[in-house]
Amino acid sequence: MPRQRLGEFLVARGVLSQQELAAALRAQRGSNKKLGEVLVEQGYLEEDRLTPLLGEFFGLQTFPVDEVLLTPDVLAMVPRPVALKHNIVPVALKENDLLIACSEPVNSAILENLRRLTGKRVHLVLMGSSELAAVRRQAYSEDSGEAAPAVEGPDAPGGAADAIKLLDGLLLKAVAQRASDLHLEPGSDGLRVRLRIDGTLKTVDRIPAAMAPLLISRIKVLCNMNIADRRSPQDGGFVFRPDENGNSTNIRASTLPCAGGEKAVLRLLPSQERLLGIEDLGMEKDVQESFRSLLDLPHGLILVTGPTGSGKTSTLYAALKYLRSDSVNITTVEDPIELQMEGVNQTQVDYSSKKMTFSSALRAILRQDPDIIMVGEIRDGETAGLALQAALTGHLVLSTLHTNDAASAVERLVDMGCERYLVSSALRAVLAQRLVRVICPRCRQKYTPPPEEMLALGLSPGRGEEFYAGKGCAFCQGTGYRGRTGIFELLVLDQGLQKLVAGGADTAVIKEHVKGRMRTLREDGIIKLRRGVATASDIFKATMEW
Numbered sequence: 032m033p034r035q036r037l038g039e040f041l042v043a044r045g046v047l048s049q050q051e052l053a054a055a056l057r058a059q060r061g062s063n064k065k066l067g068e069v070l071v072e073q074g075y076l077e078e079d080r081l082t083p084l085l086g087e088f089f090g091l092q093t094f095p096v097d098e099v100l101l102t103p104d105v106l107a108m109v110p111r112p113v114a115l116k117h118n119i120v121p122v123a124l125k126e127n128d129l130l131i132a133c134s135e136p137v138n139s140a141i142l143e144n145l146r147r148l149t150g151k152r153v154h155l156v157l158m159g160s161s162e163l164a165a166v167r168r169q170a171y172s173e174d175s176g177e178a179a180p181a182v183e184g185p186d187a188p189g190g191a192a193d194a195i196k197l198l199d200g201l202l203l204k205a206v207a208q209r210a211s212d213l214h215l216e217p218g219s220d221g222l223r224v225r226l227r228i229d230g231t232l233k234t235v236d237r238i239p240a241a242m243a244p245l246l247i248s249r250i251k252v253l254c255n256m257n258i259a260d261r262r263s264p265q266d267g268g269f270v271f272r273p274d275e276n277g278n279s280t281n282i283r284a285s286t287l288p289c290a291g292g293e294k295a296v297l298r299l300l301p302s303q304e305r306l307l308g309i310e311d312l313g314m315e316k317d318v319q320e321s322f323r324s325l326l327d328l329p330h331g332l333i334l335v336t337g338p339t340g341s342g343k344t345s346t347l348y349a350a351l352k353y354l355r356s357d358s359v360n361i362t363t364v365e366d367p368i369e370l371q372m373e374g375v376n377q378t379q380v381d382y383s384s385k386k387m388t389f390s391s392a393l394r395a396i397l398r399q400d401p402d403i404i405m406v407g408e409i410r411d412g413e414t415a416g417l418a419l420q421a422a423l424t425g426h427l428v429l430s431t432l433h434t435n436d437a438a439s440a441v442e443r444l445v446d447m448g449c450e451r452y453l454v455s456s457a458l459r460a461v462l463a464q465r466l467v468r469v470i471c472p473r474c475r476q477k478y479t480p481p482p483e484e485m486l487a488l489g490l491s492p493g494r495g496e497e498f499y500a501g502k503g504c505a506f507c508q509g510t511g512y513r514g515r516t517g518i519f520e521l522l523v524l525d526q527g528l529q530k531l532v533a534g535g536a537d538t539a540v541i542k543e544h545v546k547g548r549m550r551t552l553r554e555d556g557i558i559k560l561r562r563g564v565a566t567a568s569d570i571f572k573a574t575m576e577w
Contacts, residue, residue: 082159094156095505194245217292313516331459332422336434343431364392365407406430412448422457437463437522438541455533461522465573471507480567499563518556
């Protein structure tokens with residue numbers, strides 16, 4: 032074991048201050064928790080940042096969760112009682128080398144006993160505590176005396192036990208790999224399993240045809256869908272909890288009849304504890320400050336625009352997180368409610384009843400003494416008109432709209448039948464956004480974008496600027512990317528622009544008016560390109576104009 036203490040090592044590396052270390056040590060006293068656990072719980076370090084530092088401190092190689100091979104032969108190498116007692120899991124066998132994952136080093140005598148028992152060269156590898164916990168439960172849930180990872184909802188009887196374990200395993204893998212969606216797609220040879228990670232789909236498994244109906248039925252039971260109906264699309268949701276102490280994940284599920292059977296897509300949504308703040312969205316500092324000042328207005332309509340999958344809902348929830356307090360009444364109408372928030376009154380649209388559409392629910396909300404109203408999406412002229420009227424009568428209204436850029440939102444509202452004087456009087460700002468992949472920080476290296484990419488972005492090749500791309504490593508699963516961030520353009524309606532809108536200005540006139548005063552999506556993307564956050568090709572794709 033290193034003689035230097037972990038806390039001193041982290042301070043020396045510059046990732047922790049002396050004051051933060053002292054606070055963490057105070058929080059650790061009497062808790063029986065390791066310092067690393069306390070640092071993560073207190074928010075001083077994220078686990079994916081801490082794990083490689085622990086590897087360096089202990090002299091251990093880190094092991095990516097997507098390379099874990101939990102085969103019966105590998106698991107049999109280490110007796111289960113030993114694995115559970117010492118919190119280790121055999122994760123791979125490479126020729127004569129047995130790799131055993133831990134979250135901190137174990138006694139050398141244990142390793143020596145395992146070498147004698149297996150006849151293999153035994154090597155410790157390091158995994159983050161939460162990743163190891165998920166792998167450990169997946170490996171030893173069956174007949175271990177421990178509770179298996181479970182989802183809330185009724186358990187299916189009899190032969191569906193295998194489907195329960197299979198679904199839990201797939202969800203554990205999806206959570207561990209930071210997937211936003213889990214796709215189960217029918218084919219002649221069973222279900223193809225794909226995960227959407229950082230916006231890109233990746234095939235990770237195939238489920239035998241015999242298990243496909245049981246797996247889909249398991250999902251339907253959890254979501255309170257009709258199991259017998261295989262010819263109609265259905266949707267619902269449930270909560271997945273990897274273990275008693277782990278963060279829960281909200282699952283929104285949808286099934287769709289296809290030629291080869293039923294397809295299911297499960298969207299993984301964060302719990303309230305992992306809700307993003309405005310500072311986490313990727314906005315530049317000046318946009319953050321302007322957006323917060325707009326949210327502090329007593330009334331008016333603020334729109335967030337962009338195509339499906341551009342992060343609009345995350346931005347709205349971040350805004351609600353900023354706004355909620357004991358002194359305001361916030362009420363939402365959503366379809367569906369993707370995340371339940373404490374301190375916010377959330378209403379679910381139900382199109383089977385004409386009394387719970389966006390417009391009817393919004394009318395009812397206006398009689399509930401609201402200060403702030405969030406409308407999940409403006410889909411029709413009636414909802415748009417009600418939102419504008421609410422904004423004019425002393426309420427702050429937040430909503431989303433499907434437009435390609437911020438300037439187009441005005442014309443879209445007018446096309447829906449809204450009067451121009453209403454739009455110019457009530458609309459305060461439009462925030463347009465896209466999501467781009469973040470270059471992996473561990474394998475980032477300098478590169479020169481092709482001249483055609485530079486020219487497409489309006490940049491001059493060969494000016495000596497430094498750009499970056501990810502080479503691909505275990506941390507990013509070979510993709511060169513790790514996570515996504517937003518690019519934004521914020522259109523604020525000043526008095527001059529309000530007069531133009533009321534006078535009949537179209538999108539082209541509005542764009543000309545704000546030129547040079549509003550940073551466009553592409554210009555915001557180029558800032559992230561120059562800072563080494565995103566690649567030229569991703570910025571170009573996200574900001575293509577049609």
